[in-house]
Amino acid sequence: MxxxxxxxxxxxxxxxxxxxxxxxxxxxxxxxxxxxxxxxxxxxxxxxxxxxxxxxxxAPIGGETEAFTRKAAALMESHAEGGVFSGAVIVARDGIPLFRRAYGLADREWAVPNTPDTLFRIGSITKQFTAAAILKLAEAGSLSLDDPAIRYLPELPPAWAPMTIRMLLNHSSGLPNVTALPGYATQLGRIERSPMETVALLHNEDLLFPPGTGHEYSNTGYILLAGLIERVTGQTFARYLTDTVLAPAGLGATRDADPGAIIPRRATGYRREAGEWRQALPLAASAPSGAGMLASTLDDLVAWDRALFSGRILSDESRRAMVTDYGHGYGLGWYIGTAYGRRLWSHGGFISGFSAIKDSYPDLGLTIVVLGNTEIVPAQALSRELAALYLGQPARTEISVGRTVLDRYVGFYRTGPRSVLGITRDGDRLIAQGLGQGSGEPRVSLTPESDRAFVARDFVGQDGTIRVAFDIEPDGRPTGVMIHRDGIERAGPRIDRAIARRVTARRFTRLPSGR
Structure with missing residues (x-):
C-alpha cells in the first residue's frame, strides 16, 4: 500500500x-x-x-538504494572492463529507474559511446509484441487463438492443417526453425522476402512432431504469425504493430530495425572473429519479421511492461492467456518461470551482433533490461545477478551449455607471442590452462555466463576473476578467444596443435579422450 x-x-x-x-x-x-x-x-x-x-x-530507499546502485555498478563495470559487456542496462521498480547505465561503444569506428538512450536491436523480445498484436485481433473478433492457421493462409501445406494460432504462439506447432536451415546466416537470411515467402522455405520440410504434441522453440511460427496478421488486416505487419500496440503503449522509440533506414542513436552490432572485433553479418530487413524485427531502448521496454500489465493494451483475459504456462515453461511470447522464489516472466533476444533480455518480476513491480551490441554479451546471467543484488540473495544464473557446444571450444588459442591457452572439457565444465610462458599456470574451471562467455571466480590474482569469451562463426565454429584477467585483456585466434607446439616450444599431453 x-x-x-x-x-x-x-x-x-x-x-x-x-x-x-x-x-x-x-x-x-x-x-x-x-x-x-x-x-x-x-x-x-x-x-x-x-x-x-x-x-x-x-521500496528500498535512501541508503538501501545507494548500496544497490554501488553493487550493480561494480558488477557491470567488471564485465565492461573485461570487454564482455558493451551496451546498456536498467533496473526499474514500478517504472522508476533504480539503476540505469551504459557502457562500451555504440560505434567502434567513430568511438561513439553507448548511452542509456541508445537504440538496440532486441531480437526475440519482439515475440511478445507480435503476441500482443495477435491478441488484439482476437479481442476484435477477427480471429480466435484456436483457429487453424490454414483457415487464413490456405497456401500452407496440408500436413500443417491441425496447426492452430495458439500453437504458433506457444511453440507447440512442430514447425522447424527457418534460422537453422543450412546457409541461413550467410545466404538465405540476406535475401528480402515477405513473411510467407520465408515460411515457404519450409513447405517441403517434415514437421518436428504432430502439431500440439510437443514443444520446440521456432522463429518460423512467429514469422508465420506476421504473415497471418498481414492477410487478416490488409496492412504490413510493421504498420499494424505500430498503430495497435506500439503507439497506444506510448513507445516512441521502438520501431522496425530496418538496417537500411537512418535511425538516430542506433547502435551498431558486433561480433568477434579470430580475436578481433568485426561488424555483425548483414541480415535482410525483412528476414526476422514477427520473430525479431524490432529495435528499442531501455526506457521503452520498461514502459512496455507498465502499459501491458496495467491493462492499457490488452484485456485481463488476453493478459492471462499471454502469461499462462502451457506446459513447457512458455506462454504467448514469454518464458514463464520463477527466480529467487519469485514469479518471473522473461524473454531474451539474440540477432546479428546484439544480445538482450527483459526480465519482469510481476509481484515486485521489477523490470530488468540488459541490451548489448555484441554477440558475446551474457545478458541473461547479468540480469539474474542484478536481481540477486536487488533481493539481497546469492546469484543463481542457472546457465546450462550442452556438451556438444562445449566440445567445439576444446583446443588451443594463441594469446601472445609465446603463450597459448589450452581448453579441455571435464564433464559439463570447460577447463582452461595457460601454456608456454607462465607454464606453471593452474587448471581453471570455467562456469558459463552464456553459450559464449565463461567466468572463473575465486582465482588467485588481483581481482579473483578470469573471464573468457569465444569468437564463433555462424556455423558454430570457434575462431578465437578473448581473456580478461587482472585488468589485462588478451585476445587471439584458434590454432592447431602443431602451431601451439611451435609457439611454446614444448610438448603437449593429449587432450582427455572423453573431452
Missing part, C-alpha cells in the same frame, strides 16, 4: 493530530517527513510479516 500524495491526509487517517500547524510551518517539514516514515512502517507492521517483507523489497 503506497501513501497518497496528500501526506497530511494520509497521516490524519492513521490518527496523527495537530497536523495543520506542522504542514503550515516550513521549519517543521522534517518532522512531517519523519511522521510519514513512521506511518509507512506502521502500515507494514499491521500488514503482517509476509506483506511487510514484500513492501520492503518493493
Amino acid at each position: 503506497a501513501p497518497p500524495r496528500n501526506h497530511a491526509t494520509f497521516l490524519r487517517d492513521l490518527g496523527f493530530r495537530d497536523l495543520d500547524r506542522i504542514v503550515a510551518d516550513g521549519s517543521s517539514r522534517l518532522m512531517l517527513s519523519r511522521l510519514l516514515a513512521c506511518a509507512c512502517t506502521l502500515l507494514m507492521l499491521l500488514a503482517g510479516p509476509a506483506d511487510a517483507q514484500e513492501q520492503a523489497l518493493r
Whole structure:
C-alpha cells in the first residue's frame, strides 16, 4: 500500500493530530517527513510479516538504494572492463529507474559511446509484441487463438492443417526453425522476402512432431504469425504493430530495425572473429519479421511492461492467456518461470551482433533490461545477478551449455607471442590452462555466463576473476578467444596443435579422450 500524495491526509487517517500547524510551518517539514516514515512502517507492521517483507523489497530507499546502485555498478563495470559487456542496462521498480547505465561503444569506428538512450536491436523480445498484436485481433473478433492457421493462409501445406494460432504462439506447432536451415546466416537470411515467402522455405520440410504434441522453440511460427496478421488486416505487419500496440503503449522509440533506414542513436552490432572485433553479418530487413524485427531502448521496454500489465493494451483475459504456462515453461511470447522464489516472466533476444533480455518480476513491480551490441554479451546471467543484488540473495544464473557446444571450444588459442591457452572439457565444465610462458599456470574451471562467455571466480590474482569469451562463426565454429584477467585483456585466434607446439616450444599431453 503506497501513501497518497496528500501526506497530511494520509497521516490524519492513521490518527496523527495537530497536523495543520506542522504542514503550515516550513521549519517543521522534517518532522512531517519523519511522521510519514513512521506511518509507512506502521502500515507494514499491521500488514503482517509476509506483506511487510514484500513492501520492503518493493521500496528500498535512501541508503538501501545507494548500496544497490554501488553493487550493480561494480558488477557491470567488471564485465565492461573485461570487454564482455558493451551496451546498456536498467533496473526499474514500478517504472522508476533504480539503476540505469551504459557502457562500451555504440560505434567502434567513430568511438561513439553507448548511452542509456541508445537504440538496440532486441531480437526475440519482439515475440511478445507480435503476441500482443495477435491478441488484439482476437479481442476484435477477427480471429480466435484456436483457429487453424490454414483457415487464413490456405497456401500452407496440408500436413500443417491441425496447426492452430495458439500453437504458433506457444511453440507447440512442430514447425522447424527457418534460422537453422543450412546457409541461413550467410545466404538465405540476406535475401528480402515477405513473411510467407520465408515460411515457404519450409513447405517441403517434415514437421518436428504432430502439431500440439510437443514443444520446440521456432522463429518460423512467429514469422508465420506476421504473415497471418498481414492477410487478416490488409496492412504490413510493421504498420499494424505500430498503430495497435506500439503507439497506444506510448513507445516512441521502438520501431522496425530496418538496417537500411537512418535511425538516430542506433547502435551498431558486433561480433568477434579470430580475436578481433568485426561488424555483425548483414541480415535482410525483412528476414526476422514477427520473430525479431524490432529495435528499442531501455526506457521503452520498461514502459512496455507498465502499459501491458496495467491493462492499457490488452484485456485481463488476453493478459492471462499471454502469461499462462502451457506446459513447457512458455506462454504467448514469454518464458514463464520463477527466480529467487519469485514469479518471473522473461524473454531474451539474440540477432546479428546484439544480445538482450527483459526480465519482469510481476509481484515486485521489477523490470530488468540488459541490451548489448555484441554477440558475446551474457545478458541473461547479468540480469539474474542484478536481481540477486536487488533481493539481497546469492546469484543463481542457472546457465546450462550442452556438451556438444562445449566440445567445439576444446583446443588451443594463441594469446601472445609465446603463450597459448589450452581448453579441455571435464564433464559439463570447460577447463582452461595457460601454456608456454607462465607454464606453471593452474587448471581453471570455467562456469558459463552464456553459450559464449565463461567466468572463473575465486582465482588467485588481483581481482579473483578470469573471464573468457569465444569468437564463433555462424556455423558454430570457434575462431578465437578473448581473456580478461587482472585488468589485462588478451585476445587471439584458434590454432592447431602443431602451431601451439611451435609457439611454446614444448610438448603437449593429449587432450582427455572423453573431452
